[in-house]
Ligand SMILES: Nc1nc2c(ncn2[C@@H]2O[C@H](COP(=O)(O)OP(=O)(O)OP(=O)(O)O)[C@@H](O)[C@H]2O)c(=O)[nH]1
C-alpha cells in the first residue's frame with residue numbers, strides 16, 4: 001500500500017494514531033538491491049548502545065562484513081571508543097555531527113547519516129551490515145525507516161523499572177527492545193518482573209530481551225536476533 | 237518585486253524542515269560562539285547582517301544564475317561551479333557547501349527531478365549548494381529572484397537557529413532579529429536576479445574574511461575539541 005493510505009482500488013485505509021496501539025509498521029522499507037542492511041541502535045544516554053554495538057562487532061564481525069556509524073552528540077567519543085576497543089578496523093567507523101539535535105539526524109533529516117553510510121559503502125563495497133548508533137536521546141527518538149531497515153531500542157535497568165511503561169515510540173515501535181544492565185537491578189531496587197511485564201504489555205507481540213553486558217559481553221541473544229533479521233530478505 | 241510562481245516549492249525549499257542535511261551546519265556561528273564573538277542577540281544581529289551581505293549575497297547570486305541557466309539551457313556547469321569555488325577562499329566553507337549540495341541533490345531528486353539536475357551532478361560530481369538550489373527552483377517552475385530569496389534566507393536562518401541551540405538565546409528575540417533583515421533580503425534578491433544572466437566570470441565576488449577565518453578555525457580546532465556542527 002502506498003504510504004499515504006491510498007489503495008489501488010480507490011478507497012483509503014485509515015491509520016490509527018492511538019499511541020497505545022502497537023500495530024506492526026505498515027511502511028516496510030524498500031532497500032535498493034545490493035545495499036547493506038542498516039540496523040539502528042537507539043535509546044537514552046548511557047543505556048549501553050555503544051557497549052552493545054561493540055558486542056555485536058565482536059559476535060558478528062568474524063563472519064559478517066560490517067561497519068558502524070556513530071552519532072555523537074559531543075565529540076567523537078563513541079567512535080573513538082569503538083576504534084580503541086579493537087573490535088573493528090578504524091576505517092570501518094564513521095562519526096557524524098548532529099547539530100545539537102540527535103533525534104533530527106536519525107529521524108527528520110537523515111542526510112548526514114546516509115552520507116556516512118555511503119562513504120562506508122564506497123570504502124567497503126561488499127558490506128553486508130551497517131550498524132547506526134544514535135546519540136543518546138529521549139524516549140520518542142526513533143529511526144526513520146528511510147535510514148534503518150530494523151531498529152533496536154536499548155533502555156537500562158539503572159534508569160528505573162518505570163521506563164518501559166512510560167512508553168513512547170522507541171519503546172513501543174522498535175523491532176527489538178533490549179533491557180540492559182540487569183546485573184544492576186538489585187542495586188537500584190528495580191523489579192525485573194514488573195519491567196519485563198510492562199515492556200510486553202506496551203509492545204504486544206514484539207520481542208523484548210533482557211541482558212547484562214558485564215555478564216555476557218558478546219550479547220548472544222541480540223546477536224542471534226540480528227542474524228535472523230539478516231537472513232530474511234528485506235521488503236517481504 | 238516579481239510575483240512568485242509555484243510558491244509552495246519556494247516555501248518548501250526555504251523550510252528548515254527540508255531534509256537536506258542543513259541542520260548540522262552553523263555557518264560559522266559555532267566557532268563565533270566558541271571564541272566569544274557572538275554571545276547575545278545583539279551580536280547575532282550583527283553577525284547575521286554581515287553574513288547575509290557577504291556569503292548570503294554570493295550564494296543568492298549563484299542560485300539565481302543557476303536558475304537562469306537551467307531555464308535557458310546553454311550553460312557550462314563546470315565553469316559556474318568553479319567560479320563559486322574561486323569566490324569561496326576557505327576550503328572548509330567549500331567543503332560545507334558541497335556537502336550541503338549533496339544533501340540537497342538527494343532531497344531534490346525525490347521532489348523536483350529534472351534533466352538539468354542530472355546534468356549538473358554528472359558534470360560536477362558534488363556541486364555547490366547554491367547551484368543545486370537554483371536548478372531545483374528552475375525545475376519547480378519558479379524564477380531566479382525566488383531562488384536568490386531562498387539562498388539569502390538560508391544563509392541566515394540556519395545560523396540563527398544554531399545560535400539558539402548553542403547559546404540558549406531567547407528564540408523569540410532571535411527570530412525577531414532574523415525577520416528584521418527583510419528589506420535587506422529583498423534588495424539582495426533584486427540585485428541577484430538582475431545579474432543572473434551575466435557570464436559566470438562577471439558575477440559579483442564580495443569577500444568576508446572574518447567568515448573565512450571562522451570556518452577555518454572551526455575546522456582546525458574542532459578536530460580535537462567539542463564540535464556539535466559540521467561547519
Ligand atoms: N553494569 C553494567 N554496565 C554496563 C552494561 N552495559 C553497559 N554498561 C556501562 O554503562 C556505561 C554506558 O555505556 P555506553 O555503551 O557508553 O552507553 P551509550 O548508550 O552508548 O551512551 P551514550 O552514547 O552516551 O548515550 C559504560 O560505562 C558501560 O561500560 C551492563 O550490562 N551492566
Ligand SMILES: [Mg+2]
Nearest residue numbers: 049050078133
Ligand atoms: Mg554511545
